[in-house]
Amino acid sequence: MNPTDVEAILIHLDSGQVEFVVIGGVAALAHGSARVTFDVDVCYRRTRENVDRLCKTLVPLKPNLRGAPEGLPFKFDANTVLNGLNFTLVTELGDLDLLGEVAGLGEYDAVENAAEVLPLYGRSMKVITIVGLLKAKRAANRRKDQEAIVELEALLEMQKKQK
Amino acid sequence: MDEQSNASTLVPEKSAVERAIEFGVDVTLLIENLRYSPTERLRRGEKIMKSMVAFKREVDRVRKEQMSKK
Numbered sequence: 001m002n003p004t005d006v007e008a009i010l011i012h013l014d015s016g017q018v019e020f021v022v023i024g025g026v027a028a029l030a031h032g033s034a035r036v037t038f039d040v041d042v043c044y045r046r047t048r049e050n051v052d053r054l055c056k057t058l059v060p061l062k063p064n065l066r067g068a069p070e071g072l073p074f075k076f077d078a079n080t081v082l083n084g085l086n087f088t089l090v091t092e093l094g095d096l097d098l099l100g101e102v103a104g105l106g107e108y109d110a111v112e113n114a115a116e117v118l119p120l121y122g123r124s125m126k127v128i129t130i131v132g133l134l135k136a137k138r139a140a141n142r143r144k145d146q147e148a149i150v151e152l153e154a155l156l157e158m159q160k161k162q163k
Numbered sequence: 164m165d166e167q168s169n170a171s172t173l174v175p176e177k178s179a180v181e182r183a184i185e186f187g188v189d190v191t192l193l194i195e196n197l198r199y200s201p202t203e204r205l206r207r208g209e210k211i212m213k214s215m216v217a218f219k220r221e222v223d224r225v226r227k228e229q230m231s232k233k
Contacts, residue, residue, distance in 0.1 A: 003216040006209050029208040030201040034192035036212050118201045127201070147186060154183035155193055162197065 004094025007121055009040045012093065014123050016057025019045040021115045021126040023102060023136070028148065030118060031130050032155050035148060039088075039095035043128075045108040046100050051078045054098070061091035104139025105132060130156045 006026055013020055022030065025037025044054055055078050063076045066088045074080075081087070085100035101107045105114055114132030117124045128136070130152050137145040137152070183190055196204050 003209075003213040006205055026205065026208075029205055032193055032196040032204060034189065034196060036208055036215065038212060038216075120202050120205065122202075147188065150179075150183045150186040151188045151193070153179040154188060154190060155197075157179040158190075158193060158197060 002094060004039055004096075006040055006094075008093045009091070009096055010125060011121055011123070012061070013042065013054075013057060014125060016053055018054045018057055019047075019050045019108070020054075021108070021111045021128055022120075023099065023111065023128045023133070024097070027128045028130075028133055028152065030120065030127050031133075031152075032159070033148070033151060035151065039097055041097040041099060043099045043102050043108055043111040045112075046082065048078065048082070051081045055081060058089075058091065058096075061093055063087075063089040063091045063096070066090045066095060102128075102136050104135040104137075130159070 010022065010026075020042040022041075023043050024039075024041030025033070025035060026040050028035060029037060044050065055076060059076060065072070065074050068074065076089075081098075087098045089096045089098065102111050105111050111128060111132070112126060114135065115126040115128050118127045120127070134149060134152050134156070137149050177185075180190055183193075196207075199207065
């Protein structure tokens, strides 16, 4: 298992002018969470133009389906992406999850509405807000998210007091 | 309103931070993280993640070594 290079993946996507919103554990980390995450989750806009940019940007990183049997043919191109929705990938820079929609929020536009622009790595990137993360985690209603929800609620309260 | 529900309205609701502490969340880590910028938070998280992966690798290596000695 190679550690995921969060910085390199996000800079790579941003440099490729891909429209995406950082979600999941990395977003929580950016907001102050103390929970370590091992992959990068992003929600991507599902227009043909953006999916083309996404594929052009990611193909050099040799994306493959995570956990798929060796030798299983997988071609990461615009048709594959548009025919699917969510992809859990392993790339040369680490694990990357691409989500076409997020539970509790919906598709890209709804996720973008629940995002804010944060200064990350000297760039401006869209990151889902704590409120957005809470909506998604409550909708997913997974047992493993219970601690994350309690932590995010505390962070939200602490950030409100800071302002 | 009965006596019990009347009494419950008088008890101040716990704050989210108090609930987190009760749940077992180490809020000192959150306080510490909030001192940093978003980029610094990600870099710190990434550093921890990388060291955890390295630690797991080392544990696996030692285990393998022990197994081969048996």
